[in-house]
Amino acid sequence: MKVSIIGCTHAGTFSAQQILTEHPDWEVTVFERNDNLSFLSCGIALWVSNRVSDPNKMFYSSPEDLAKLGANMKMKHDVLDIDLDNKKLKVKDLINNKEFIQDYDKLVITTGSAPVIPNIEGIDGENVFLCKNWSHANELKNKTDIKSAIVIGAGYIGAELAEGYSTLGKKVTLIDALPHVLGKNFDENISEVAEKDFIDHDVSLALNEKVTKFISNPDNTVTVVTNKNEYTADIAVLCIGFRPNTDLFKGKIDMIDNGAIIVDKYMHTSRPDVFAAGDSATVFYNPTQKNDYIPLATNAVRQGILVGKNIEKNTLAYLGTQSTSAVELFSRSYAGSGLTKNGAQSRNFEVDSISFEDNYRPEFMVSTTPVLMNLTWDPESHVVLGGSLTSKYDISQSANVLSLAIQNKMTIEELSMVDFLFQPNFDKPINYIAQIAGAAVAQANK
Structure with a gap:
């Protein structure tokens, strides 16, 4: 079986790894126009501000690593055109400028995203x-x-x-x-x-x-x-956002309005034997139960693994995403999962919401600090649809708790009664996630 992978950042790297793990005897060729892969771009600001121990550690794989697994690595190669009917790629070697045709049995599109660059006067200035x-x-x-x-x-x-x-x-x-x-x-x-x-x-x-x-x-x-x-x-x-890097496939594969390639729960596109994953593809957004475009490395990694799992036959379905994420700014944590109130409004999606603030642990401790929280839920079913938090205390893992609640379609009543631990070093007898869920229950039952 001959597999061609176009693009090798996160989704492409994990697709190649998983395909070769599942099918070590397959012929897997990876085309990447750059000379590196698997760069964790979320660390750029940290590196620029001297908070990265070693920039080389911002890469979790390399062309050599994939070659050892058996991949035929074509770095500095650009795919110029694609013939989906005859399963052929037109490729240019960017080092010697020679072009050639590559045939395939199965194609994986992991071309990622490109920065949004608006047509503004002077935007190409050297500074x-x-x-x-x-x-x-x-x-x-x-x-x-x-x-x-x-x-x-x-x-x-x-x-x-x-x-x-x-x-x-x-x-x-x-x-x-x-x-x-x-x-x-x-x-x-x-x-x-x-x-x-x-x-x-x-x-x-x-x-x-x-x-x-x-x-x-x-x-x-x-x-x-x-x-x-x-x-x-x-x-x-x-730093104004990203768009799917899918111009090569327009008019050839079904996409949503912004150019993201539509995939099903097994990462199939609208064309036979063509898969897509990562920033070039849609995700199934669980809070709305619809396809969406959410370019996150976590989504790309999971989708890339699923390509490898399902490239021969459908074996493992995508669970969808909650768009769970976090950031730290000036020693304060911000984290969230699912729909915010504003996010729901922009999608014409109805939610109820509540805000709540309390110290994360008991006031008898020598120190404590507040956690500000928001929670959204479906007004009819009371199913949790989103939550977000900020605090000087590290609340990042609480976003993962909310992600599980959304993915498993828990109600606010169920979330308020989850068996959270209590220990004064860490939280109060009623954990702050349970507290906001309880406040939501009280508001919903007024």
Whole structure:
């Protein structure tokens, strides 16, 4: 059996590993246009701000590792065209510029995502940078002698990069078209906590502002013009999101509106013997029970494994995702899973919600600290649909608890009665997750 894999970041790496583990005698060829694979781009801000022990450890695999498993690694190779009817790929070797045709029996599309780069005047200026891959990471790391930076995009990546530059003592401006930091990740009450921390650390916030122009200045600085103001710094970094890198397959495979390839629960696409996974594909979003686009490494890894499990026959179904995630900013944890109230509204999905705040452990302890929480649920069934938290205490694993609750369709009544541990070092007699679930029950039964 001949398998071709196009793209090898997270989904491609795990697809190759799993296919060769299940079928060591198969001929697996991996095409990757870069010279590296498996880069954990979520660590870029940490590396730039000197919080990574060794950048080489930001790669969990290598071409050599996959070759040892039996993969035929074609690094620095770009797939130019695809003939799905005849199962052939047109490939270019980027080193010698030679082109050739590769045939296959089964195809795996793991081309990932690309940064969103809007058509804005001056965006290709030499002091305007991206924050996505290993090349971008090196460019940003080589610019740490700067005194100021403008970060555009206040989602996880942009917020973490802005925080990182702030910890290095840089003058930082954080711009976003939305009215709140982390506006797509959390509701306003949690976003406002993050905003206060940014302001307290002298980060200038330019929220509800849309970038309209970049100006490269004679003194080697860049000016970012928005619909309201102008800001000047040594560099500007774009962190405004990602899109599926699937232009090669448009009109050939079924996609949703943004270009993400639609896959079923076994990672099949609309074409026979063609699989897709990771940032190039849709995920099944359990809170809404619909296909969605949620580019997370965790989703890519699981989907990549499923490609390997199901490439010969359907053996293991995708459980879906809750889009569980977390970030730490200025020693405060933010974590969530499933639908926020705002996320539900943007999807025209009806939820009930509640906010709750309490100390994570008893007040008789020498120290404790509050946890601010939100919870959403279905108004009719009372099934939990989402939750989010922030605290100076590490609440990140609580998002995993909420993820399990959503995945298993627990009700708020059931979540309020889960057998959580009690020990004064860790929590109160009623764990804070059970507390907000209980508050939800009380509100729902009014």
